[in-house]
Amino acid sequence: MCDNVKLAADGMSVRILDQTRLPNDEVYLDLTTAEACFDAIARLAVRGAPAIGIFAAAAFAMLAKRAPMGTGEEFRTHMQQTADYLNASRPTAVNLSWALRRMMGVLDAHAGEGRPAIEAALVAEARAVQDEDVRTCERMAELGLTLIEDGWGLITHCNAGPLATSAYGTALGPMLLGHERGMNFHVYADETRPLLQGARLTSYELDRAGVDVTLICDNMASIVMKQGWVQACFVGCDRVAANGDAANKIGTSGLAIIARHYGVPFYVMCPSSTLDLDCATGDDIPIELRDPDEIKTMFYERPMAPESVACYNPAFDVTDHELITAIVTERGILRPPFTESIEALFA
Amino acid sequence: MCDNVKLAADGMSVRILDQTRLPNDEVYLDLTTAEACFDAIARLAVRGAPAIGIFAAAAFAMLAKRAPMGTGEEFRTHMQQTADYLNASRPTAVNLSWALRRMMGVLDAHAGEGRPAIEAALVAEARAVQDEDVRTCERMAELGLTLIEDGWGLITHCNAGPLATSAYGTALGPMLLGHERGMNFHVYADETRPLLQGARLTSYELDRAGVDVTLICDNMASIVMKQGWVQACFVGCDRVAANGDAANKIGTSGLAIIARHYGVPFYVMCPSSTLDLDCATGDDIPIELRDPDEIKTMFYERPMAPESVACYNPAFDVTDHELITAIVTERGILRPPFTESIEALFA
Numbered sequence: 001m002c003d004n005v006k007l008a009a010d011g012m013s014v015r016i017l018d019q020t021r022l023p024n025d026e027v028y029l030d031l032t033t034a035e036a037c038f039d040a041i042a043r044l045a046v047r048g049a050p051a052i053g054i055f056a057a058a059a060f061a062m063l064a065k066r067a068p069m070g071t072g073e074e075f076r077t078h079m080q081q082t083a084d085y086l087n088a089s090r091p092t093a094v095n096l097s098w099a100l101r102r103m104m105g106v107l108d109a110h111a112g113e114g115r116p117a118i119e120a121a122l123v124a125e126a127r128a129v130q131d132e133d134v135r136t137c138e139r140m141a142e143l144g145l146t147l148i149e150d151g152w153g154l155i156t157h158c159n160a161g162p163l164a165t166s167a168y169g170t171a172l173g174p175m176l177l178g179h180e181r182g183m184n185f186h187v188y189a190d191e192t193r194p195l196l197q198g199a200r201l202t203s204y205e206l207d208r209a210g211v212d213v214t215l216i217c218d219n220m221a222s223i224v225m226k227q228g229w230v231q232a233c234f235v236g237c238d239r240v241a242a243n244g245d246a247a248n249k250i251g252t253s254g255l256a257i258i259a260r261h262y263g264v265p266f267y268v269m270c271p272s273s274t275l276d277l278d279c280a281t282g283d284d285i286p287i288e289l290r291d292p293d294e295i296k297t298m299f300y301e302r303p304m305a306p307e308s309v310a311c312y313n314p315a316f317d318v319t320d321h322e323l324i325t326a327i328v329t330e331r332g333i334l335r336p337p338f339t340e341s342i343e344a345l346f347a
Numbered sequence: 348m349c350d351n352v353k354l355a356a357d358g359m360s361v362r363i364l365d366q367t368r369l370p371n372d373e374v375y376l377d378l379t380t381a382e383a384c385f386d387a388i389a390r391l392a393v394r395g396a397p398a399i400g401i402f403a404a405a406a407f408a409m410l411a412k413r414a415p416m417g418t419g420e421e422f423r424t425h426m427q428q429t430a431d432y433l434n435a436s437r438p439t440a441v442n443l444s445w446a447l448r449r450m451m452g453v454l455d456a457h458a459g460e461g462r463p464a465i466e467a468a469l470v471a472e473a474r475a476v477q478d479e480d481v482r483t484c485e486r487m488a489e490l491g492l493t494l495i496e497d498g499w500g501l502i503t504h505c506n507a508g509p510l511a512t513s514a515y516g517t518a519l520g521p522m523l524l525g526h527e528r529g530m531n532f533h534v535y536a537d538e539t540r541p542l543l544q545g546a547r548l549t550s551y552e553l554d555r556a557g558v559d560v561t562l563i564c565d566n567m568a569s570i571v572m573k574q575g576w577v578q579a580c581f582v583g584c585d586r587v588a589a590n591g592d593a594a595n596k597i598g599t600s601g602l603a604i605i606a607r608h609y610g611v612p613f614y615v616m617c618p619s620s621t622l623d624l625d626c627a628t629g630d631d632i633p634i635e636l637r638d639p640d641e642i643k644t645m646f647y648e649r650p651m652a653p654e655s656v657a658c659y660n661p662a663f664d665v666t667d668h669e670l671i672t673a674i675v676t677e678r679g680i681l682r683p684p685f686t687e688s689i690e691a692l693f694a
């Protein structure tokens with residue numbers, strides 16, 4: 001359990017752990033306006049698909065309590081506008097719109113009642129969304145644990161741990177639960193450019209929990225798998241289409257292609273609320289485009305990973321000749337079979 | 348032609364462009380000691396396999412002129428130690444040992460002559476190594492250009508341009524030569540973590556040359572290829588084994604696997620001096636392991652790419668369902684065919 005999102009006891013504010021400041025500083029922010037909540041999602045102070053849903057529900061309940069007085073119709077219009085506004089903060093994760101629709105549904109179900117009753121129902125619903133996520137994560141961790149064995153090497157991308165949810169997380173759940181039960185895993189955490197959620201958050205969470213974690217750059221997954229160090233991939237997910245196509249942090253599809261090449265199973269973990277039957281295939285999932293400055297500059301303080309975390313930093317890898325179309329030298333273009341074409345060059 | 352390595356007219360120093368300071372500052376260093384030359388290679392102030400060879404030859408000639416007086420035997424021993432010392436600065440690129448062996452061969456060929464004659468021969472050889480690289484790069488660029496067509500999208504990893512050689516570069520040669528001839532390419536440059544040679548050097552070189560370049564994070568190659576934006580991959584190379592296995596910057600093998608998945612041809616470009624028949628396969632190529640702090644901290648000044656360079660920064664990508672082994676939800680583990688298992692979950 002981590003305190004990444006917490007609706008205040010009086011429902012008048014939402015406290016979040018500002019994830020952009022990790023791992024160097026643990027800074028909590030108390031949010032009281034729609035603009036601050038929008039900003040918290042957009043700049044990834046709160047991130048991770050389930051956590052965004054939990055936060056959106058809490059923010060909706062808080063903003064309902066802070067909504068101007070007026071008729072029931074005026075209140076509903078105001079809250080629908082609030083939901084639409086928050087929903088525009090990030091397009092890809094379905095949990096955001098799912099949570100906001102759920103909260104609007106509760107509002108409508110209590111439409112005939114007075115404002116205090118509606119507000120109380122919304123606060124209760126926001127807490128229910130969070131409580132359900134705890135149980136959902138526990139259940140997913142148990143199921144995921146059936147897929148792996150003690151001593152295995154695992155790889156994950158981005159952060160799908162406690163910071164991204166309300167409990168064990170999704171992809172990190174089996175690792176954390178297994179570790180609690182005395183199992184040992186060797187986890188490789190992709191740093192996950194450009195915003196380095198793997199370096200800043202996943203390596204931080206696993207390291208603090210005592211799980212054996214090694215931080216790598218995203219482009220090192222191939223050399224790690226080639227050496228036989230990885231028996232399974234686990235990633236979280238922002239939206240799954242009806243055919244199983246899964247949108248997740250940039251780089252996930254490349255990791256899956258590499259895993260397939262090396263025969264490593266690739267598991268996607270998500271609450272069922274992430275399954276979106278309204279999207280027939282992945283082509284229907286909107287992909288968020290972000291600021292180029294995220295690539296060109298580093299926004300956070302250094303260092304960007306906990307000091308105690310191990311790193312694997314090979315400067316090179318070897319590309320198997322079967323993957324190479326041709327080798328161009330000044331003495332000619334060599335084609336497969338290379339053993340023959342290279343030998344002929346020097347003959 | 349770029350001034351990345353230059354043996355002084357009197358042969359008493361080697362001037363290098365400190366590539367760790369690009370793209371923000373163009374700083375030149377005049378090196379006069381073996382330690383400074385070792386350091387320049389180890390910290391990547393000079394990098395790129397051909398440029399390392401050119402630099403090693405120039406450094407060897409300069410250090411011969413600065414070697415202590417003594418007998419011919421003492422001189423040879425001193426220079427062999429110098430060569431061994433420089434050769435230990437980086438293990439993977441074969442051009443380093445190739446150039447040093449070549450210089451020792453010239454020294455031995457002139458062994459019976461006086462020191463001035465030997466030194467003059469070494470300086471001449473160092474200049475020959477550089478001149479040959481110019482012609483080699485031009486020839487490779489011409490050959491590489493036969494593999495691509497006007498209007499194509501291309502992708503490259505790390506930096507294999509003029510900064511890595513003495514002329515057009517290897518992988519960037521076809522792009523630069525074609526651009527000079529009025530052809531248009533859309534080049535995607537992997538930023539190349541951890542030291543960001545793609546962001547700092549490749550995007551800088553292509554941008555300055557007027558080539559249409561878009562900077563991406565390494566983990567974005569898959570989404571770029573999936574959209575059909577890339578018709579060929581070009582990478583440089585540090586050592587090719589006799590069977591064609593090619594060692595290059597970390598991440599190259601993953602890029603090749605992804606290219607194969609999308610049916611994009613993958614071309615390795617290198618001078619024939621990079622082919623190493625003494626390595627039967629890639630398993631025989633030593634892989635350099637570097638400092639974890641390269642991953643955990645950012646050593647250079649911000650920004651790390653030219654301001655004018657375009658970036659593509661999608662926050663997510665979609666993993667095709669065919670690459671997913673299973674989807675784990677709190678309601679069960681879904682297996683392919685997912686269209687049926689997902690539908691059944693909600694039935």
